[in-house]
Amino acid sequence: MAPLSRAMDHVDRILAQWKQERPDLDVEPMGLLGRLARLRTRLARETEKALAAHGLNAASFDVLATLRRAGPPYRLSPGDLLATTMVSSGTMTNRLDQLEKAGLIERAHNPEDRRSVIIALTPKGFALVDAAVTAHVENQHRLLEALGTDERAALDGLLRRFLAAFE
Amino acid sequence: MAPLSRAMDHVDRILAQWKQERPDLDVEPMGLLGRLARLRTRLARETEKALAAHGLNAASFDVLATLRRAGPPYRLSPGDLLATTMVSSGTMTNRLDQLEKAGLIERAHNPEDRRSVIIALTPKGFALVDAAVTAHVENQHRLLEALGTDERAALDGLLRRFLAAFE
DNA sequence: TCATTTTATCTTGACGTCAAGACAATGGCG
DNA sequence: CGCCATTGTCTTGACGTCAAGATAAAATGA
Known part of the structure; x- marks a missing residue:
């Protein structure tokens, strides 16, 4: 009960x-x-709203953020991006197509492996994701306001244990 | 850290x-x-797998389950269903179309309000959701095996508090 | 009564996602 | 060296979802 x-x-x-x-x-x-x-x-809906203010959705942000936090030179292969984002390869291709059209990333050939592609953050993409992540993190703080410090720590710990059972 | x-x-x-x-x-x-x-x-992916064994996806199951647990006579309006499922009206229409095609629900006119429709679980729909929910609940028990009784209670309590901030 | 607003549902068009498979390049191995 | 399995990415077709708007009926109230 x-x-x-x-x-x-x-x-x-x-x-x-x-x-x-x-x-x-x-x-x-x-x-x-x-x-x-x-x-x-x-x-998720609150997050989408916050990112929409920067012209992004969560899908696009995930890709840009993965490239940004990877550090210089802000380049990864589609396969690398796949490994961290829990989506299918077809989904990733679709995301990259959009980001390329928007001028936020560029696709280059990998000279060491012609099957492979290198996805590079453009200066425009870098500037956008840097601004977006700042707002995104601020929004995340807001979303957690309902919980106290101890509650957040306890919840995070339990989620960590639970998630570990699947990864 | x-x-x-x-x-x-x-x-x-x-x-x-x-x-x-x-x-x-x-x-x-x-x-x-x-x-x-x-x-x-x-x-969610584990849940989809368990329901697929009964020919359902989570979307269809949600609708059938809402009708089933509402109790006799297992009839609700699309509006009632909307109120409990967090989807748009267009999504609900689409779900109902499929379920109707599959013979799991029927649409009837509401004699008291001609704008309204009554969604009724068919005998086939009733039997299917009753079997599916049994397997679904079993699967949910399995998914929670990673956590102990105390952890489950603590996690549920924290999620409840967190969720309350949004509803 | 009749015009207006509200309610209930459906339609439309666009997206994001996935599974399955196509394709090309690479790496192993006989 | 040459065959074959593997790897990396993209293509295709089908879904499920949403926002916005269309429709029709019912409630409101002047």
């Missing part, structure tokens, strides 16, 4: 319905997993 | 890169939010 000291939330109502309709099921895990999914949707 | 007692994970490496390249930024929140997003992606 939901803790008495807290108000019933949207997920609690779902659980209560299942308990009524399917009392044979132990739906306890659904609470945690449902809140995680819902929260992630909310947070 | 990352706790000494734990191995560096994917997100830690991203944070370390930012600290090197943009020491002016306080990227602490990025750790928690990054793990939440990554975890959610992993969990």
Whole structure:
């Protein structure tokens, strides 16, 4: 049952319905997993909003940010980018096409391996991602305001343990 | 810095890169939010796999499950369904079209309001969602095996508090 | 009553994503 | 040396989603 000291939330109502309709099921895990999914949707939408102010979406930002934080000379292969972004190769090609059209990255041949391509941040891309990440991090601070310092540390630790089971 | 007692994970490496390249930024929140997003992606993919065994995806399951747990007579309007599923009206229309084609729901006119439609679970839809939810909940138990009872309770509590800030 | 606003649903067009496979270059190995 | 498996990237076709707007019915209120 939901803790008495807290108000019933949207997920609690779902659980209560299942308990009524399917009392044979132990739906306890659904609470945690449902809140995680819902929260992630909310947070993703807030993030998209913050990045849109810089003309970016989360997909484009992810690529530019990966190149930026890799450090000089701000060049990686599509394969390198794939390894850190959890998307398919087709998705990455599509993202790179857009960024190239926008003049934020350039594709160059890799002289050491003709199958491979080198993705390089342009000066324009560098300036944009540097401004965007500043705003993005500020927005992330805002999103976490609801939690206290101890809560953030506890939550981060639990998420870390949970995530470790999958990576 | 990352706790000494734990191995560096994917997100830690991203944070370390930012600290090197943009020491002016306080990227602490990025750790928690990054793990939440990554975890959610992993969990969503596992969930899709479990539901695929019943010929459903998470989108279809959400609709059928909402109708099922609402209790007899297993009928709701598209508007009711919208209120619990965090998708746009166009998305809901699309989901209902598919489910109707598959014979899992039926659309009926609402005699009390001709603008409105009544979505009803068919016997076939009822049987399918009842089997699917059993497997789905089993799968959710499996996904949470990585955490102990106390950890689950602590994580759920923190997610609840965090989510409350947005709903 | 009748014009106006609101409500409920659907339509349209654009995106971002994925899985599967195509293609070309490379590396191993007999 | 030459065949074959592997690697790196891109292409294709299908989905699921959204925002914006279209439609039609119902509620409001002058």
